[in-house]
Amino acid sequence: MCRLFLFFFSLGIIYSSSLLAQEPVAGSVVIHADPRLAILLRKHAPVVRTEVAEPKEAGVAVPIENATIIRKMPVVLYSGKGYRVQIYNGADRNRATAIKAEFMRRFPGVHTYLTFIAPSYRVKVGDYRSRAEAESMFKEANAIYHPSMIVPDDVTVTGVQ
Numbered sequence: 001m002c003r004l005f006l007f008f009f010s011l012g013i014i015y016s017s018s019l020l021a022q023e024p025v026a027g028s029v030v031i032h033a034d035p036r037l038a039i040l041l042r043k044h045a046p047v048v049r050t051e052v053a054e055p056k057e058a059g060v061a062v063p064i065e066n067a068t069i070i071r072k073m074p075v076v077l078y079s080g081k082g083y084r085v086q087i088y089n090g091a092d093r094n095r096a097t098a099i100k101a102e103f104m105r106r107f108p109g110v111h112t113y114l115t116f117i118a119p120s121y122r123v124k125v126g127d128y129r130s131r132a133e134a135e136s137m138f139k140e141a142n143a144i145y146h147p148s149m150i151v152p153d154d155v156t157v158t159g160v161q
Contacts, residue, residue, distance in 0.1 A: 075158060082155030083134040084113070087145035088123035096121035099145065106144070110137070127155040 088099045093116075100114050100123045113124045125141065128134040134150045142148040 076156055078129055078155075078157040080154065082153060082157065083128045083131050083150050084124040084126050084153045084155065085134055085138045085141050085148055086122055086124045086151045087141050087148045089120055091120050093121050096123050099123050103141075103145070107140075124151065124153065127157045129155070129157055 087103060088096050090096065096114055100112050103110075103123070103125060104112055107125070110125050111127055115122050115124070126134060126137050128137070131150055138148060138150050
C-alpha cells in the first residue's frame, strides 16, 4: 500500500512540474502556418484605393493624412446554377495546370477552376448566370483553346460594393 501511495505521489509531482513548464512566456507567440495560407489571404484581400483631394493651388502638396481610403469588398450577387466555359478536358494534370496558368496570364480578371473527376482533369473559366453571357468568353477561348465548350455548373457571381 505504501509503494502504491509513493508511486502515485511521485507521478503527481512529475505531472504538476510538467504543467508549470508549459506556461506561456509573455509577449512571445509563435504561429506555425502553411505558407499557402498567405497566398490565399493575399488573393482574397479587399481592394484598397487611396483618393487624394485635389490641391486648391497648383504645386501645393496634399499630405497623405488627408487621403481617404476606400475598401471595396466583394459582394455575392448570385449563387446557384449557371455556366462556365470548359477549355481543357484530359488525363494529363501537368497540361491542365499549364493551360490554367496560361489562361490566367491572358485573362487576369476571369476566375479559373481546375477540377478532377476520375479519370480526367477539367479546366473551366468564368462565372456566368446565363448561356448568353458565356458566349463572348466562349468565342475568345475557342480561338485559343480548341475545343472549348459551355458547360452548366454551380457558380457564384460576385461584384464589388
